[in-house]
Amino acid sequence: MAQKSETEDKVIIFDTTLRDGEQSAGAGLTVEEKLRIAHQLASLGVDVIEAGFAASSPGDFEAVRRIAQEVKGPTICTLARAVPSDIDAAGKALEGIENTRIHTFISSSDIHLMHQMRKDREAIMDMAVESVKRAKQYTDDVEFSPMDASRTDPVYLHAMLEAVIKAGATTVNIPDTVGYATPEEFGALIKGIFENVPNIDQAVVSVHCHNDLGMAGANSLAAVENGARQVEGCINGLGERAGNAALEEVIMALETRPDHYKAGTGIHTKELGNASRMISNIFGFPVQYNKAIVGRNAFRHSSGIHQDAYLKDHSTFEIMEPETVGWRGEALVLTKLSGRAGLRARLAELGYRLNDEELTNVFTPFKDLADNKGEVDDRDLHALMSEQHRFADTERTYKVGDVHVVCGNDTEPEAGVTLLCPDGEHRSSTQHGTGPVDAVCKAIDSIIDMDVELTEFAVNAVTEGIDALGDVTIRVEKDGNVYSGRGADSDIVVASAKAYVNAINRLLVIGEQDAGAAVTAPTETV
Ligand code: KIV
Ligand code: ZN
Numbered sequence: 001m002a003q004k005s006e007t008e009d010k011v012i013i014f015d016t017t018l019r020d021g022e023q024s025a026g027a028g029l030t031v032e033e034k035l036r037i038a039h040q041l042a043s044l045g046v047d048v049i050e051a052g053f054a055a056s057s058p059g060d061f062e063a064v065r066r067i068a069q070e071v072k073g074p075t076i077c078t079l080a081r082a083v084p085s086d087i088d089a090a091g092k093a094l095e096g097i098e099n100t101r102i103h104t105f106i107s108s109s110d111i112h113l114m115h116q117m118r119k120d121r122e123a124i125m126d127m128a129v130e131s132v133k134r135a136k137q138y139t140d141d142v143e144f145s146p147m148d149a150s151r152t153d154p155v156y157l158h159a160m161l162e163a164v165i166k167a168g169a170t171t172v173n174i175p176d177t178v179g180y181a182t183p184e185e186f187g188a189l190i191k192g193i194f195e196n197v198p199n200i201d202q203a204v205v206s207v208h209c210h211n212d213l214g215m216a217g218a219n220s221l222a223a224v225e226n227g228a229r230q231v232e233g234c235i236n237g238l239g240e241r242a243g244n245a246a247l248e249e250v251i252m253a254l255e256t257r258p259d260h261y262k263a264g265t266g267i268h269t270k271e272l273g274n275a276s277r278m279i280s281n282i283f284g285f286p287v288q289y290n291k292a293i294v295g296r297n298a299f300r301h302s303s304g305i306h307q308d309a310y311l312k313d314h315s316t317f318e319i320m321e322p323e324t325v326g327w328r329g330e331a332l333v334l335t336k337l338s339g340r341a342g343l344r345a346r347l348a349e350l351g352y353r354l355n356d357e358e359l360t361n362v363f364t365p366f367k368d369l370a371d372n373k374g375e376v377d378d379r380d381l382h383a384l385m386s387e388q389h390r391f392a393d394t395e396r397t398y399k400v401g402d403v404h405v406v407c408g409n410d411t412e413p414e415a416g417v418t419l420l421c422p423d424g425e426h427r428s429s430t431q432h433g434t435g436p437v438d439a440v441c442k443a444i445d446s447i448i449d450m451d452v453e454l455t456e457f458a459v460n461a462v463t464e465g466i467d468a469l470g471d472v473t474i475r476v477e478k479d480g481n482v483y484s485g486r487g488a489d490s491d492i493v494v495a496s497a498k499a500y501v502n503a504i505n506r507l508l509v510i511g512e513q514d515a516g517a518a519v520t521a522p523t524e525t526v
Contacts, residue, residue, distance in 0.1 A: 009263045011254055012230035014206065015041050015247060016050040017279060018063070019079055021238035024285065026456075026475050026482040030509045033282045034063040035070065036389065040278050040351055041235075042073040044271040046247075048101060050232075053079040055089035059513030064093040068100055075141065077101035082131035091138030101143055102135040103173070108146035108160055110153065121156055128160055132167040143171040145208065150176040150189060158196040165197070171204045171230060176219055179212025179242060187222035194227050206230030209245045211237060216245035221253055224263055235272075235279045236287055236294065248272045248293040248325070256320055273326030274351040277379075281386040284473050284484030286460055293320075296379075299327050333377045336370035350378060352385050362388050372490050373467045383462045383469050383488035387498070396422050396512060397505035398448060400487075403494045405436040415439035417497060419447050437496045444500055452476040452504065459492055472499040476507065483507040 018034050021027065029037070034051065041049050051067040052060035068076040078093055080086035082104050094100040106128050107117055113124060128144065135142045144164040149157055161172050174193065176186060190207070194200055207223040207230070209216040220231045233239075237246030251267050258264050276294035280287045289297045299322040301310045309316035334346060343366055344359055354362070365384055370376050401418035416430040417440055429446040433439030441454060456475035461468040470492035474485045483506045487498025 009229060011224055011228075011263050011265050012047045012204065012206070013045075013247060013251060013265050013267055014048040014050065014077075014230050014232040015046040015074075015235065016208075016232050016244065017041070017234040017236075017238055017247075018067075019050040019052050020208075020232075020240055020244050021234040021279075021283070022052070023240040024238045024243065024283070025241075026484050027238070027283050027285070028481070028483055028506060028510050029063075029282065030506065031059060031063045031066060031513060033389075035066055037279060037282060038067045038071045040271070040275050042071050043268065043351060044275050045266055045268040046074050047266065048075045048077050048230075050077045050079060050103060054093035055080060055086040057514045059510060061089065061093050062513070064090075065097075068094050068097040075099050075101050077103050077143070080104045080131070080135070082106035082127045084131075084134060087131055087134045087138070090135070094139060100139050101141040101171075102139055103143040103145065104131040104135050105145035105147050105173075105175075106131065107148055108157060109148035109151040111151060112148050125160055125163060129163050129167045132164045132169045136168040140168075140170065142169050143173055143206065144169040145173040145175050147175055148177045149174045150181040150186060151178070154189070154192055154196070158193065161193060161197045161203075162199055165199045165203045169203055171206050172200075173206035173208050173230070173232065174223070174228075175208040176210055176216070177208075179210035179216060181209075181215070181219055183215060183218040183222035186219040187226045190223045190226040190228050204230050206232060208232040210239065211242040211244065211246075214242075216243070217249045217253070220245040220250050221261065224254070224261055229263075235275050236283075236285065236291070238279070238283065238285065246292070248276060252293050252320060252325060255324075269324050270326045271351065277382045278351065281382060281486060282389075284475070284486045286458070286471075286473060293325050294327070298322075333375040334366075334370065334381075335375055336367060338370070338376075346378075347381060347385065350381060350385075358388065369469065369490065373463075373465075373469075377463060379462050380469055383471055386486065387488055396508055398422065398501050400494070400497045400501050401426060402428075403440060403491075403497045405439065405493050407436040407439075413439045415443045415493075417443040417447065419444065419501065421447070436493050440493060440497045441500050444497065444504070448504060450478075450504065452478045452507065454500070455482065457496070459495070462488060470495045472496045474499040474503050476500070476503045478507055481507075483510070 051064045054061045054064045064078045078090045080090040090102045132142055132144055146160055205228045207220050207228045209219040231250050233245035233247040235247050237243040251265050254261050254265055289295050301307050306317050399420040401420055404416040407413040412432050413436045414432050418426055418428040421427055427447045429443040431439050431442035433442050455477050458473045460471045462471045469488045471488045472495040475482050483503045485499040485503025487495045489495035
């Protein structure tokens with residue numbers, strides 16, 4: 001592994017999991033969930049957290065404000081279109097709080113100007129400059145993005161960057177909004193900016209790459225090679241459409257190859273695994289097995305030849321030590337003999353700091369699982385903690401009580417479900433279905449009396465073996481909005497019931513967060 005050099009530059013890591021990541025189709029987080037993720041991002045040591053888009057909904061406004069108030073360490077940023085009302089909402093969300101940033105953006109490519117904005121270059125330039133000036137009234141730290149920069153006429157792009165820096169932008173972010181650029185082209189674009197924008201030394205050059213052609217990470221790194229010193233992205237590569245650059249990949253490329261990039265980060269890389277698992281659990285987006293850095297196979301050696309060489313010397317087939325990215329594999333396990341102190345200590349290492357009551361709540365399911373499975377590893381613990389965190393703090397939601405099913409190849413599947421309802425009552429229903437999960441969902445529907453459509457259903461085993469916890473992901477759709485739910489249990493029908501109820505709870509909580517909206521979600525760029 002290459003050594004760090006004394007003279008390497010620092011690349012600012014800007015995490016937008018809570019903003020662009022939340023734009024992933026089928027994602028939707030509650031304020032509490034965003035806060036938990038933001039605390040984990042702070043433990044990871046990211047420099048900037050884009051906590052949301054304050055003007056887009058009351059829920060986003062509250063999330064930005066609470067994260068800015070409660071999460072210490074990173075700069076907390078909110079996105080704003082280049083219009084006064086958005087900038088004012090951003091300023092209000094961050095009011096009175098230190099270490100904050102407003103990130104304002106407007107489209108700059110002719111394709112967007114013609115078809116989306118229906119404005120000419122001069123009008124757009126004025127809006128860009130005015131928005132930066134307005135944002136400066138709220139905070140010194142202002143970032144500006146020309147959206148679709150990689151398809152923008154470079155001469156116009158350079159003029160726009162010069163003008164916004166003159167107006168006070170301290171970071172200029174170059175988005176490859178549609179993931180169209182190749183690494184060579186994107187590197188050249190950044191080089192051109194350094195060569196043609198006279199005041200570029202007064203701002204940090206940032207990049208924000210989308211992954212439509214699978215090149216977001218490579219494009220971000222090509223930008224670093226050409227002088228960019230901020231990279232934006234999301235953990236697990238979440239984000240609009242095919243997602244953004246996966247931050248864990250960019251970070252580990254910089255950390256593993258400082259000899260090549262001559263740049264590093266201030267990231268506590270050991271927290272990457274925890275961040276990835278927490279974000280996957282909360283978003284309800286499983287991580288692909290062979291995903292670089294955080295996939296469950298990322299450090300597993302399967303072929304006999306590889307195993308033999310690896311056992312002689314790890315460097316033969318491993319370029320990073322798994323521990324440096326918080327990948328613990330199955331080495332550390334708890335058993336039914338483990339006590340409260342052991343469980344508490346292990347959970348603290350995984351980033352969950354519990355008070356006595358929270359520990360008591362998780363101890364019983366832990367013991368049940370250890371009784372069933374024998375050994376409980378980190379993946380099980382993450383799944384158990386996700387169950388604990390699922391809206392445990394709210395009185396607006398439903399909780400799964402008893403679940404019974406009768407099914408088989410000669411029986412019409414039947415499910416009986418009892419839910420603890422928000423009014424404190426237990427209600428039960430028994431229904432038939434095409435299979436046990438369908439019957440369970442129908443029983444839940446009849447108790448909650450809500451019309452949702454189940455659009456996606458997936459079961460994964462949390463660990464290996466027949467006794468593994470089943471991890472069910474469900475997506476439901478209502479009024480054109482998609483909500484995800486996740487549930488874990490050693491019985492996959494019970495896990496399905498939990499996931500379905502979790503999706504409905506999320507729908508209720510997010511709907512309530514945004515109800516009576518003073519602000520409505522923007523559908524237009526301006
Ligand atoms: O992809 C994009 O262009 C964006 C901007 C708002 C930075 O997300
Ligand atoms: Zn984006």
